[in-house]
Amino acid sequence: MPTHQDPPQPGTLVRDTQRDTLGTFMGEVGGRWLLRPLGGGLEWEAEPSQVEAMAEAVPRAVRYRFGEWTHTPGAGLRLLPWSSPEGKPCYLATADEDGYLSRLAGGVEATQLSMAEDLLGHAHAMLDEPKLTVPELKFTVARLAEALSDTLRVAHSRGRR
Numbered sequence: 268m269p270t271h272q273d274p275p276q277p278g279t280l281v282r283d284t285q286r287d288t289l290g291t292f293m294g295e296v297g298g299r300w301l302l303r304p305l306g307g308g309l310e311w312e313a314e315p316s317q318v319e320a321m322a323e324a325v326p327r328a329v330r331y332r333f334g335e336w337t338h339t340p341g342a343g344l345r346l347l348p349w350s351s352p353e354g355k356p357c358y359l360a361t362a363d364e365d366g367y368l369s370r371l372a373g374g375v376e377a378t379q380l381s382m383a384e385d386l387l388g389h390a391h392a393m394l395d396e397p398k399l400t401v402p403e404l405k406f407t408v409a410r411l412a413e414a415l416s417d418t419l420r421v422a423h424s425r426g427r428r
Contacts, residue, residue, distance in 0.1 A: 274295050
């Protein structure tokens with residue numbers, strides 16, 4: 268763990284143990300360290316004793332932000348299969364297809380496609396049911412619309428790669 272007398276270099280990946288949050292070391296002001304969220308944003312102050320440098324650096328190409336993206340030369344943009352809390356698209360710019368976020372996104376996409384396939388099977392079975400109610404149809408159509416939205420998002424993401 269770095270000490271107050273030995274701050275990391277600006278731009279070093281660190282973890283604020285008080286918040287359990289990753290950030291980038293930006294500098295030192297009044298004996299406290301300034302940290303910035305990985306995707307950019309407002310800096311926060313932390314006590315040096317509660318900040319540790321990460322042993323493994325995050326690849327330089329990884330930059331992410333909700334609702335917009337930061338492009339790193341040589342990295343491709345990937346539309347992620349989830350949105351921000353505000354409903355904005357999330358992107359990942361990385362040259363590492365085997366990175367943690369890339370694998371996580373791939374797993375979410377696989378789950379979404381599998382669920383859409385299962386739902387389609389249920390919808391086909393419902394077509395053979397002679398006594399469907401309007402609420403059953405509305406519910407099924409709503410779930411089909413959600414599944415189609417997820418499937419199209421996956422297709423757009425994969426089409427860009």
